[in-house]
Amino acid sequence: MAGKILRIEDLKTQFFTSRGVVRAVDGVSLHVDEGETVAVVGESGCGKTMTALSILRLVPDPGRIVGGHIWFRDRDVTTMDAEQVREFRGNDVAMIFQDPMTSLNPVTKVGTQIEEAMTAHERFSPRDALERVIPLLQRVRIPAAERRRQDYPHQFSGGMRQRAMIAMGLANEPQLIIADEPTTALDVTVQAQIVTLLKQLNSELGTAIMLITHNMALVASICTRVIVMYAGRVVEEGPVRQIFKSPQHPYTWSLLRSVPRVDEVRRSRLVSITGMPPDLVRMPPGCKFHPRCAFRVDRCSDDEPALDEVGPNQVARCWVLMRNVPQEAARELEAVTISRDVVEELKATAPDLEDVADGS
Amino acid sequence: MALPIPAAPVEEVDWDVPEQVGLWTDVWRRFRRNRLAVAGAVVVVILLADALLAGLLQQIGLIQDPIKQHVEITLAGPSAQHLLGTDYLGRDTLSRLMYGARISLTIGILVQAIYVVIGGTIGMIAGYAGGRVDNLLMRFTDIWYAFPDLLFVLVLVSVFGPSLLSIFAAIGIVNWVNLARLVRGQVLSIKEKEYVESARAVGSSHFKIVLRHLVPNALGPVIVTLTFGIPAAIFLEAALSYLGVGIQPPTPSWGVMIQDGYQAIYASPWQVTFPAFAIAITMLSFSFIGDGLRDALDPRMRQ
Numbered sequence: 298m299a300g301k302i303l304r305i306e307d308l309k310t311q312f313f314t315s316r317g318v319v320r321a322v323d324g325v326s327l328h329v330d331e332g333e334t335v336a337v338v339g340e341s342g343c344g345k346t347m348t349a350l351s352i353l354r355l356v357p358d359p360g361r362i363v364g365g366h367i368w369f370r371d372r373d374v375t376t377m378d379a380e381q382v383r384e385f386r387g388n389d390v391a392m393i394f395q396d397p398m399t400s401l402n403p404v405t406k407v408g409t410q411i412e413e414a415m416t417a418h419e420r421f422s423p424r425d426a427l428e429r430v431i432p433l434l435q436r437v438r439i440p441a442a443e444r445r446r447q448d449y450p451h452q453f454s455g456g457m458r459q460r461a462m463i464a465m466g467l468a469n470e471p472q473l474i475i476a477d478e479p480t481t482a483l484d485v486t487v488q489a490q491i492v493t494l495l496k497q498l499n500s501e502l503g504t505a506i507m508l509i510t511h512n513m514a515l516v517a518s519i520c521t522r523v524i525v526m527y528a529g530r531v532v533e534e535g536p537v538r539q540i541f542k543s544p545q546h547p548y549t550w551s552l553l554r555s556v557p558r559v560d561e562v563r564r565s566r567l568v569s570i571t572g573m574p575p576d577l578v579r580m581p582p583g584c585k586f587h588p589r590c591a592f593r594v595d596r597c598s599d600d601e602p603a604l605d606e607v608g609p610n611q612v613a614r615c616w617v618l619m620r621n622v623p624q625e626a627a628r629e630l631e632a633v634t635i636s637r638d639v640v641e642e643l644k645a646t647a648p649d650l651e652d653v654a655d656g657s
Numbered sequence: 658m659a660l661p662i663p664a665a666p667v668e669e670v671d672w673d674v675p676e677q678v679g680l681w682t683d684v685w686r687r688f689r690r691n692r693l694a695v696a697g698a699v700v701v702v703i704l705l706a707d708a709l710l711a712g713l714l715q716q717i718g719l720i721q722d723p724i725k726q727h728v729e730i731t732l733a734g735p736s737a738q739h740l741l742g743t744d745y746l747g748r749d750t751l752s753r754l755m756y757g758a759r760i761s762l763t764i765g766i767l768v769q770a771i772y773v774v775i776g777g778t779i780g781m782i783a784g785y786a787g788g789r790v791d792n793l794l795m796r797f798t799d800i801w802y803a804f805p806d807l808l809f810v811l812v813l814v815s816v817f818g819p820s821l822l823s824i825f826a827a828i829g830i831v832n833w834v835n836l837a838r839l840v841r842g843q844v845l846s847i848k849e850k851e852y853v854e855s856a857r858a859v860g861s862s863h864f865k866i867v868l869r870h871l872v873p874n875a876l877g878p879v880i881v882t883l884t885f886g887i888p889a890a891i892f893l894e895a896a897l898s899y900l901g902v903g904i905q906p907p908t909p910s911w912g913v914m915i916q917d918g919y920q921a922i923y924a925s926p927w928q929v930t931f932p933a934f935a936i937a938i939t940m941l942s943f944s945f946i947g948d949g950l951r952d953a954l955d956p957r958m959r960q
Contacts (some may be wrong), residue, residue, distance in 0.1 A: 353858055387860035394858075399851040404873045413869055414859040465859055 308365035323529035339526035391466035397458035401450035408446025414468035456487035528585035535611030694949020697942035753909035771829025780840025843875035877954035884947035888940035
């Protein structure tokens with residue numbers, strides 16, 4: 298296995314609000330290998346994006362990195378001064394944002410914006426930058442690159458803008474690209490194109506990609522390793538195939554059960570995970586997932602489990618582990634969770650339903 | 658689990674790219690559609706030409722010397738000799754009016770430059786830096802704003818002594834406040850845009866972000882404000898000259914001319930009418946241009 302280019306140790310990023318301290322990232326440790334494609338998945342609000350922004354030291358106010366280290370090769374990003382951070386951004390690690398519609402400056406030509414990214418670090422002279430724009434646009438498969446560089450962002454389609462954003466990300470040949478839900482704002486066919494493009498760039502250029510997403514299909518199609526986050530921490534991590542085949546953390550298991558699949562005839566309804574992610578100001582004691590977990594035992598509400606080895610290269614943060622839950626029991630429990638859920642829902646809405654029935 | 662991913666169309670297709678319409682081409686196109694604004698622009702161009710060419714016109718004998726006194730025909734009405742008559746010292750009104758445009762336009766336009774330098778810079782720094790810097794600069798701006806304009810200018814001009822330069826400086830120093838507030842407001846909203854964030858993410862410097870992202874995106878409203886600022890400054894200069902602390906005789910300025918004509922308003926109403934009319938036309942033209950630009954630069958009107 299190639300060397301680790303990024304190693305995060307016990308990262309803590311917190312927001313100091315009037316409600317209290319929001320622990321957005323609460324002791325995350327993870328790494329990215331050279332040239333690898335790793336996915337970070339989890340529901341909204343579980344710290345994926347904040348982890349990514351922390352890596353680039355872009356945490357917005359009133360947030361701050363309060364603990365831990367972010368090692369990029371042998372440099373610690375958390376201790377860099379402003380100028381070092383600026384040099385680091387784009388040069389070593391680049392980030393692609395979610396919404397390509399608003400990520401480009403509307404009054405500047407697309408080509409010019411990509412040149413800007415290249416000259417930001419004095420790595421390329423303006424003349425070189427000008428020459429590199431076309432190959433770069435071709436690299437991200439923008440047709441008629443020669444003419445398209447002269448266009449303004451509003452003349453680009455959503456998919457093309459995201460390609461242009463990727464070109465900006467690639468401008469300084471970083472070793473790692475963090476793509477924060479790069480396809481969420483795009484329609485399905487365009488999503489597929491962008492994903493294919495990322496995959497191609499990864500194999501052509503050897504750029505490592507950290508893909509932040511909650512789209513499981515995306516993870517399956519381009520990533521080799523997956524990191525599952527919940528409530529600001531890593532709850533499971535391992536090779537994609539293995540995790541998809543035998544997830545050990547109930548959260549991962551539920552996440553996978555909540556995805557519709559085209560390659561399987563489904564008899565039961567899709568499972569949704571009951572409840573919501575915990576309040577990051579007042580987190581539950583013990584395992585942060587236990588209030589929503591169908592497989593919890595007594596211990597879960599008192600002790601928080603550590604990330605333990607559960608298989609080859611696979612770790613999970615759970616006292617129970619899905620392999621200890623018989624398949625039948627899992628199905629049953631799942632059924633119970635669903636029915637409990639449905640019953641409660643019905644109870645809550647029952648009077649209304651009766652009213653409607655009476656009225657009609 | 659893998660969903661089948663269709664291959665991306667990567668081949669170079671010769672798309673029919675629509676006509677390239679740049680931002681400024683588009684603005685011009687919409688500006689042109691506003692007739693009043695175009696009329697205003699035409700008047701301003703004529704005034705500018707007049708201001709630039711007044712000296713040349715005098716040399717070739719089309720207009721007379723604006724300072725030369727003809728004591729035999731003071732306060733005359735329009736005649737073939739003096740198209741717009743003469744003032745109380747027998748100076749040619751048309752010539753003085755044309756030379757006066759120099760002063761008015763120079764002040765009107767150059768004062769805007771002072772606004773941009775002081776107000777633009779303070780607004781930009783306050784908006785971009787935020788926090789304590791913002792607070793400090795804006796409180797300073799508020800205090801500045803609390804002084805009454807005309808009085809403040811009067812004080813400054815009396816301190817510096819009445820000259821063209823001190824009038825520039827005084828008007829500029831007093832009135833940059835509005836622009837500072839406008840720029841700060843623009844910057845506050847623009848700096849939260851994702852393209853600024855993504856520029857930071859590729860490692861652009863603050864200087865570059867300001868220059869490439871903030872300035873161009875804040876430009877529209879600033880141009881409009883400056884256009885409206887020109888007639889305001891011209892008016893302020895006229896007021897100062899009228900009060901006698903502005904441009905000093907014998908240099909012709911519209912304000913001075915109104916002051917001179919006002920004293921002879923019963924003997925010859927012409928002498929106050931022409932410069933007043935010139936000021937009105939100029940202010941109106943710039944206002945029309947401002948209106949036209951405001952509509953043309955509004956991003957919601959883009960097509």
